[in-house]
Amino acid sequence: MVAEVSTADRYSRFAHFEAKGHSPLYQELASGVAADAEMLALLDDSLPKPKRQPNLLLAAVRLCHGVAADYGQFRGWVLDDPEPVLEIMRTHSTQTNEPARTAAMLPILSRIEGPVALVEVGASAGLCLYPDRFHYDFDGHQVGPESSPVRIRCAVEGPVPLPERLPEVVWRAGIDLNPLDVRNEDDVAWLRALIWPEETERQERLSAAVEIARAEPPLLFTGDLLSTLDSVVARAPEDATVVVFHTAVLNYLSPEGRESFYRKAMDLPVTWISQEAGGAFPEINAKVPEQRSDKALFVLAVSGEPIALTEPHGGWLRWFG
Ligand SMILES: C[S@@+](CC[C@H](N)C(=O)[O-])C[C@H]1O[C@@H](n2cnc3c(N)ncnc32)[C@H](O)[C@@H]1O
Structure with a gap:
């Protein structure tokens, strides 16, 4: 049986294997989510698994609020008023065009x-x-x-x-x-x-x-x-x-x-x-x-x-x- 990857693990892996070396800010934000029980519960309780992906959350927050200065500001934006961010995550997908x-x-x-x-x-x-x-x-x-x-x-x-x-x-x-x-x-x-x-x-x-x-x-x-x-x-x-x-x-x-x-x-x-x-x-x-x-x-x-x-x-x- 393949072990389930938790949302915390997904964010932690994203921080260390994808963002590290490319985006110090996203490394900080994803590490922050991985260690934040309130944020993890929000994602797990509100979204189906494929929609909990780090890139989707990061882009949704960016679209709603702009670029966060640090994790404190980022979590405040999400937890103070989660619905707009969650709605973007439900209705959008990662479609990066390069x-x-x-x-x-x-x-x-x-x-x-x-x-x-x-x-x-x-x-x-x-x-x-x-x-x-x-x-x-x-x-x-x-x-x-x-x-x-x-x-x-x-x-x-x-x-x-x-x-x-x-x-x-x-x-x-x-x-x-x-x-x-x-x-x-x-x-x-x-x-x-x-x-x-x-x-x-x-x-x-x-x-x-x-x-x-x-x-x-x-x-x-x-x-x-x-x-x-x-x-x-x-x-x-x-x-x-x-x-x-x-x-x-x-x-x-x-x-x-x-x-x-x-x-x-x-x-x-x-x-x-x-x-x-x-x-x-x-x-x-x-x-x-x-x-x-x-x-x-x-x-x-x-x-x-x-x-x-x-x-x-x-x-x-x-x-x-
Ligand atoms: C990461 S984007 C890449 C876009 C572009 N090829 C590029 O390299 O810039 C992947 C795209 O594939 C689309 N896609 C994923 N699964 C698909 C499917 N089964 N049929 C058609 N498009 C699909 C997504 O909607 C998304 O727009």
Whole structure:
């Protein structure tokens, strides 16, 4: 029998393994919740288990009140008036949208000749659907419009086939259980609240990517990726190479759901780019040539073949030799 992970453990693990080294404030806040019986009781008594996750609470408080100065202020905001925070947690989910994740895919996309139709599953607001509009800097190797407000820096290691051009994207579509709309201020405020307070560069990138997407909003379909993918792929222009991709999505699915998606993606007549945490697809993971202790790192794979490791927010790319 697998032991239940308590809410206190979840917050403690989040503080020590996720926030530590990235967000001193969120490390303090999550450690505070882990040791606070009143806060833990509120979460356990008011929310179903999946809704008690640290990132959701932290973003909900941020949306309601702003950035807390310390744990005392944070707990005061929540416990003095819990309902607004709890309501956000019930009605929202973690949908962080990080356009920098496109950097790892660019070496693959840029080698496709002719028109490309992009289909992103788990697209959130669809900000990863604009790799042809961003400026990239791969350790000094630059590609993309110099005038682009979205500047993405990606460190590279190994024999990365550095892109010399951008793909010719002629069609972009996304699928999400709950697509966010870049034209909707509440949706954009939620995307902002999901970025950790110290990550100012990510906030700036989000604002710039939202401006690009607002100028030409993506086609987003509401639905489950398993049941909706075929019909969206069928809408793509016939003369384009269809690329189905996803980043940071498959861990939302059960192991059975991931297995079904793997089979579907392998069977479709498309180029399939997957960028997911190491354990998402055992079939792909088994072929990764490099052993690594950090399972949170993403594996980049093309049509089932692993080709690189990537930093989960797009900061670096390590191509397999
Ligand atoms: C962490 S976000 C990643 C967004 C984007 N791919 C990125 O990397 O910036 C994961 C997204 O997947 C969506 N999602 C989760 N399960 C899904 C499913 N079964 N079908 C469609 N979308 C799903 C969530 O709603 C969320 O917007």
